Amino acid sequence: xxxxxxxxxxxxxxxxxxxxxxxxxxxxxxxxxxxxxxxxxxxxxxxxxxxxxxxxxxxxxxxxxxxxxxxxxxxxxxxxxxxxxxxxxxxxxxxxxxxxxxxxxxxxxxxxxxxxxxxxxxxxxxxxxxxxxxxxxxxxxxxxxxxxxxxxxxxxxxxxxxxxxxxxxxxxxxxxxxxxxxxxxxxxxxxxxxxxxxxxxxxxxxxxxxxxxxxxxxxxxxxxxxxxxxxxxxxxxxxxxxxxxxxxxxxxxxxxxxxxxxxxxxxxxxxxxxxxxxxxxxxxxxxxxxxxxxxxxxxxxxxxxxxxxxxxxxxxxxxxxxxxxxxxxxxxxxxxxxxxxxxxxxxxxxxxxxxxxxxxxxxxxxxxxxxxxxxxxxxxxxxxxxxxxxxxxxxx
Amino acid sequence: xxxxxxxxxxxxxxxxxxxxxxxxxxxxxxxxxxxxxxxxxxxxxxxxxxxxxxxxxxxxxxxxxxxxxxxxxxxxxxxxxxxxxxxxxxxxxxxxxxxxxxxxxxxxxxxxxxxxxxxxxxxxxxxxxxxxxxxxxxxxxxxxxxxxxxxxxxxxxxxxxxxx
Numbered sequence: 001x002x003x004x005x006x007x008x009x010x011x012x013x014x015x016x017x018x019x020x021x022x023x024x025x026x027x028x029x030x031x032x033x034x035x036x037x038x039x040x041x042x043x044x045x046x047x048x049x050x051x052x053x054x055x056x057x058x059x060x061x062x063x064x065x066x067x068x069x070x071x072x073x074x075x076x077x078x079x080x081x082x083x084x085x086x087x088x089x090x091x092x093x094x095x096x097x098x099x100x101x102x103x104x105x106x107x108x109x110x111x112x113x114x115x116x117x118x119x120x121x122x123x124x125x126x127x128x129x130x131x132x133x134x135x136x137x138x139x140x141x142x143x144x145x146x147x148x149x150x151x152x153x154x155x156x157x158x159x160x161x162x163x164x165x166x167x168x169x170x171x172x173x174x175x176x177x178x179x180x181x182x183x184x185x186x187x188x189x190x191x192x193x194x195x196x197x198x199x200x201x202x203x204x205x206x207x208x209x210x211x212x213x214x215x216x217x218x219x220x221x222x223x224x225x226x227x228x229x230x231x232x233x234x235x236x237x238x239x240x241x242x243x244x245x246x247x248x249x250x251x252x253x254x255x256x257x258x259x260x261x262x263x264x265x266x267x268x269x270x271x272x273x274x275x276x277x278x279x280x281x282x283x284x285x286x287x288x289x290x291x292x293x294x295x296x297x298x299x300x301x302x303x304x305x306x307x308x309x310x311x312x313x314x315x316x317x318x319x320x321x322x323x324x325x326x327x328x329x330x331x332x333x334x335x336x337x338x339x340x341x342x343x344x345x346x347x348x349x350x351x352x353x354x355x356x357x358x359x360x361x362x363x364x365x366x367x368x369x370x371x372x373x374x375x376x377x378x379x380x381x382x383x384x385x386x387x388x389x390x391x392x393x394x395x396x
Numbered sequence: 397x398x399x400x401x402x403x404x405x406x407x408x409x410x411x412x413x414x415x416x417x418x419x420x421x422x423x424x425x426x427x428x429x430x431x432x433x434x435x436x437x438x439x440x441x442x443x444x445x446x447x448x449x450x451x452x453x454x455x456x457x458x459x460x461x462x463x464x465x466x467x468x469x470x471x472x473x474x475x476x477x478x479x480x481x482x483x484x485x486x487x488x489x490x491x492x493x494x495x496x497x498x499x500x501x502x503x504x505x506x507x508x509x510x511x512x513x514x515x516x517x518x519x520x521x522x523x524x525x526x527x528x529x530x531x532x533x534x535x536x537x538x539x540x541x542x543x544x545x546x547x548x549x550x551x552x553x554x555x556x557x558x559x560x
Contacts, residue, residue, distance in 0.1 A: 133435075138504065141473050144469060
């Protein structure tokens with residue numbers, strides 16, 4: 001168990017397809033988070049940028065790019081890339097600096113201007129790159145992997161496409177109440193069922209879109225927060241960043257095959273479950289202590305898997321949870337109260353930061369119509385290409 | 397001039413396995429810990445419990461396995477997948493297969509004519525050679541009749557004993 005840090009500010013740029021540069025979204029989110037914290041940018045001692053890799057050269061040096069856009073002021077700077085886990089690793093880097101005493105005030109920023117349609121690997125012939133190979137050799141898009149998991153859930157646990165659709169219906173209902181969400185309208189199960197099949201059994205409305213967007217956090221030491229007169233801030237209690245164990249036996253993006261399970265017996269539990277487990281251990285709490293959770297609903301079916309992986313129910317019981325309404329607003333343990341990626345879409349370096357923005361607002365009690373009454377603890381969970389897994393636990 | 401048959405990735409499969417088994421996927425096996433890798437790992441063993449000092453030798457993988465899961469691609473994938481934008485998109489099927497001896501799941505396209513309706517989780521399938529795409533040579537591209545160019549070969553899965 002390690003020490004807490006404080007979340008003094010949270011901010012976003014609304015998500016959508018705005019056609020502008022990621023720098024603009026990141027700057028707007030940063031200024032919003034600074035205003036929320038009541039701090040001037042010149043008070044920030046360190047800036048951590050979550051990298052985007054599809055927005056040209058500045059995307060690879062996101063920390064300095066955002067610092068330049070906000071105005072050079074000499075802050076310590078860090079840029080991190082971990083695919084979909086980039087935002088969580090940026091928070092992890094900021095926390096490490098604060099706990100090490102390198103900085104009292106750190107600004108974390110993630111933003112992206114995502115292309116339309118399927119994500120694709122960077123250009124050029126790169127036969128040594130697994131991400132390039134899975135497209136060239138198999139044509140396997142991200143939704144293809146999501147569909148493999150969905151089909152397997154149907155075979156193993158008896159999940160149905162109707163169960164999957166309920167996740168979209170639930171997340172759309174929450175996103176409707178979130179001013180930062182891209183999609184703000186109710187969706188019915190019939191609309192999900194009527195949308196085109198992308199990768200059997202998943203339909204268009206089962207799969208999250210790509211979006212532009214930005215999110216930012218102002219993180220500080222507990223001492224700094226108290227000195228500013230914030231006696232009871234939202235606290236980050238854990239940031240897990242784990243890699244899988246060998247042998248990895250679940251086919252994951254962007255791999256073409258799993259490890260062989262013959263030389264070494266697989267350990268109990270999945271990679272995804274180890275992400276949450278590490279965070280719970282660090283935070284000294286468990287799923288029974290949660291008021292809410294934000295998980296990566298890249299597909300509706302995948303959200304059901306996360307219920308099991310973060311310990312809200314046993315293996316194979318995810319569909320039962322959504323059927324009961326337990327994970328909807330007003331339910332026993334609401335999941336994706338922000339509306340999730342179903343309502344936001346993917347803006348890769350921003351989305352894990354956006355999850356923590358939602359926890360912050362919920363734990364402060366300022367989430368408006370989507371407020372979980374008396375929220376005291378929440379977890380986020382996400383996973384990035386090439387074996388990146390992260391989760392954040394925040395408490396009040 | 398005949399079209400040249402070229403594996404889409406070299407060294408991942410053979411049409412003529414050394415044990416006389418015909419088409420097979422090729423992996424590598426660590427002599428120190430018996431771990432098997434596909435796609436082949438030729439530089440170092442990735443088993444963290446490996447005592448070390450072993451060598452990675454090429455090994456043909458199981459010709460059969462059981463379906464772990466499957467799906468299809470109803471929309472044209474982006475490059476570097478090769479497809480002709482002038483030709484209407486024909487969905488292809490993807491199958492993830494748990495190989496018998498190695499206990500690993502390998503993803504591959506299904507053989508032509510095998511759709512999601514022909515598959516089920518747990519069904520036995522076999523690996524076969526197939527064609528990923530064909531590229532016309534310069535003579536053909538300039539309008540001259542002929543058959544120069546490249547046939548990109550790959551591995552495919554199909555149900556054992558039927559469905560083609």
